[in-house]
Amino acid sequence: MSYRIPMGPYHPALEEPYKLEMFCEGETVCDARLHIGFNFRGIEHLAESRNYIQVIALMERVCGICSNIHTLTLCQAMEQLTGLEPPPRALYIRVIMAELERLHSHILWAGIASKLMGFKTMFMSCFALREKIMDVLQAISGNRVNYAMNRIGGTNRDISDPDDILAAVNKLESEITGTVIPIFTTSATARLRCAGIGVLTHERAIACGVVGPTARASGVTQDIRQAAPYAAYPELDFHVTVESAGDVRARLFVRALEIVQSCRLLRQALTKIPSGPYNTGDAKIAFAAGTAISRAEAPRGEIVYSVSWKENSRTPARVHVRTPTYANMPAVRWMVQGARLADTPLIQASIDPCYSCTDR
């Protein structure tokens, strides 16, 4: 029997509003359509009426999970247009914030995935760990969601006690590698619920242009931190995790191993952070007319900012942001084809979708 099942825009299996319209034969999904835009905010259009300070605060609010990477990427673009180069200490602070944000995002995702697997104990453990990471972010920035750390020419705040942060990171790493990662990678529950479902083949991943852990779980090797390094990443050593199976379990593995690499990057950055100023101070900000493109590896994948400025203007002529979920979400259509209906909430969650970023 053929029938159509709409999941969303408001549904217990979705964290935020979007609609997955599935066409089924019995319990099997034959095809699906995705609909977004239920919370579209017109932020790109709003940005054209904000000056170069206000626009940073505005773009930080595109996403509540990866708010820091938005301002980092935007500031990198505006630094190209102003010619202001952040001092070395600022580049390390940017890496530390970005990796802490990746940790908290991946652990948040692990919690949500656990809930969808029916693994409620793990959900609680992940969210308890996430709180501790947010405590570290709060200790650095004073904020738990929108950190307001980045500015043109560096950062707004210093990390005055890197040794304390390092101790907190070491403790977090031992908790994560002692609980979350072994359970996720070896437990029968995780294996049975995730292996072989929601497959995105390597060829399809390339055709869809997916990015980040979703792409790397399908054998795509690119990580912007290594392919087009920015901030202090060229001075740090880490391994890009790649899996080839393309299923939900591979996406889970990639994120689990990226957590280990983030801790490794954090240890290096906190140990090697150079002394000196953390921004360019009161240097005059003058924008050259033109377009600057900047990108970074957000927790969910490559994020791209295209910023255009007119001569002698205080406001941008255009700010366009291509968020990772915007690139990844269309691939859900291919992941759910042939899947059991009951697996679709976990499959759509496996790309770690952010509808807030998508409906920017």
Place this chain on the structure above:
Amino acid sequence: MTPLETITADLSITTPWSSHGGVHWLAVDASQIRRVAETMNRLAARFVTITATELPASEGFLLEYLWDLDGVLFGFPIHLAGTSLESIFDICPAVDWIEREIHEGFAIDFSGRDYEPLLLRAGDKTGVNLREVPA
């Protein structure tokens, strides 16, 4: 041949590339965009995005297509005088949502493809960014 030489040879373009901000830029005509997409596909480049900008004084639009090839960005700006150009959706499926979004936001028609219902404002008209807001 380097990718830059391959692309210019494929497109029979003699104008030089300009490079700034880590992006190689090559201005192309709107009629060449499908050949650009075919060339970038052949080079196994990954489509990144299209940035649409409305130009002042009714000069039309600027569409900047971006591809990534081994960590290097290649940009193809197109000055669009009208409101229509060919879609590359059949060559490069990854453009689907961004073509639809530009269609809805700027009322630019990407010919040769069907549009599903509006991504952003179901039931509304296209071209929200083109509407003049009363003072």
